[in-house]
Amino acid sequence: MAKTKIPVYDIYSIIPGHTQQDLLMERLGPYVQKHQHLHSQHGHSFYHLVLFTKGAGTHTIDFTHFTVQPYQVYFMIPGQVHSWHFEGGVEGYLVHFSPAFFQSFLNDQQYLARFDFFKGDSEAAVLKIPATLRETVVQLFEHMLQELEKPRESGLDMIRTYLLQFFIQLERSTATGMRHNIPPQKQLLLNNFQQLIHQHYNTIRLPKEYAELLYITPNHLNALCQDLLGKTAGEVIRDRVLLEAKRLLVNKELTITEIAWHLNFQDNSYFNRFFKKNTGLTPEAFRKQFSH
Structure with a gap:
């Protein structure tokens, strides 16, 4: 749409x-x-x-x-x-x-x-x-x-x-x-992980599923993210979903319910809890703050 x-x-x-x-x-x-x-x-x-x-x-x-x-x-x-x-x-x-x-x-x-x-x-x-x-x-x-x-x-x-x-x-x-003299193979693996998240954040939310796509273990993926980004693999995935939520909330034509559906949340209340837990704001409060 x-x-x-x-x-x-x-x-x-x-x-x-x-x-x-x-x-x-x-x-x-x-x-x-x-x-x-x-x-x-x-x-x-x-x-x-x-x-x-x-x-x-x-x-x-x-x-x-x-x-x-x-x-x-x-x-x-x-x-x-x-x-x-x-x-x-x-x-x-x-x-x-x-x-x-x-x-x-x-x-x-x-x-x-x-x-x-x-x-x-x-x-x-x-x-x-x-x-x-x-x-x-x-x-x-x-x-x-x-x-x-x-x-x-x-x-x-x-x-x-x-x-x-x-x-x-x-x-x-x-x-x-x-910051780091990062080995090329580690940087390439991280880049591939981030590209996969960009492609699949709406449908794949678990680190173990991304690890399977990358042909590595979940522990390896988590250690890579902790080492290079200072975050767990789950946090990297969460942050990408959160960023897309913010981008959609700026569009006043969309209702909160439509955004929750677009991001593949089970219901509106689940999306509201997820967003407030990670930003301190409800989706509606964020929209008022950033929409002009």
């Missing part, structure tokens, strides 16, 4: 007339002025990042609030939702790129998942650019804009290399790159 979803944009639909399917990059100030409708909750089918160099206000990623600060950058992966409420003018840079944008360039199709800010955790996706790195970062973004404004041979490949420089330098300069 179309009405069960927050608006989700692809790179084509977010800007009518845009013809480049894998990349969109603009200065933030003019973009915000041209696209006022994008201030409310919406999702993307692409990767999205914004670097603020000036401005104030707030923005949310998957219902976590952040205060806008100069030289703050935030990252989003496909499927996440966000909104923003700026106070006065903002300046900076905005980049959208499709999942295929780097897959055609890098042999390792899971490469972006090595960065904590591209793992779908909103708390790890908002970073302050260190003062020592700001001039370098601005130069990288200006170089990318120049490649778009004056197209030359292999221009998109140059933009890819500039973006990768930005990701790596940011990882080196912040705490996000220092």
